[in-house]
Amino acid sequence: MLRVGVLVSGGGTNLQAIIDAVKSGKITNARLSLVVSNNPGAYALERARANDIDACCISPKDYETREDFHQALLKKLEAYRLDLIVLAGYLVKIPPEMVKAYPKRIINIHPSLIPSFCGVGYYGLKVHEAALSRGVKITGATVHYVDEGTDTGEIILQKAVAVEEGDTPEILQRRVMEQAEWIILPQAIQMIASQKDQIR
Ligand code: GRF
Secondary structure (H helix, E strand, C coil): CEEEEEEECCCCHHHHHHHHHHHHCCCCCEEEEEEEECCCCCHHHHHHHHCCCEEEECCHHHCCCHHHHHHHHHHHHHHCCCCEEEECCCCCCCCHHHHHHCCCCEEEEECCCCCCCCCCCCCCHHHHHHHHHHCCCEEEEEEEECCCCCCCCCEEEEEEEECCCCCCHHHHHHHHHHHHHHHHHHHHHHHHHCCHHHCC
């Protein structure tokens, strides 16, 4: 049984997709053990609690130094003996010591087809604003392993989504979430949990 922790910062629709996939049996052999947010007001925490998943806020603002924050986060994660950590809309940089502690055991969902529109400064709506201003006809989402870089780790899954006439960043973001993110993130967790293709 894969013990999964999810790090969140916002609404938690990707977390909800994972919860629903476990409930529906799309994800087997995995258990959501912990949800951590850097944002005390994140609705994602409510979603976790509503599904009896341990949830807490560990915010950099509550610590004297960034190092203290990193240590508190790592300590929490270690206490839950996690096999996989999922970044689902988590907007805090992952400390190098965490990447080292969980080699090829941290995955992230990014709302574009990497290597397009990714890296420092590309998150949330900014990704879709960049795609629209470039005029791409196809965008999508990517699940990748997290390494020391930003959106640079090995790609696990991608799914393409059409850009439509008149799209605003908000409309495009929603379509990418519905048609790509909420599908490939649970799929990637299932692949890892069932150890298909030995991708770990
Ligand atoms: C989404 O745009 C997602 O692509 C990105 O974080 C944003 C919020 O996702 N990773 P969520 O609703 O909090 O899962």
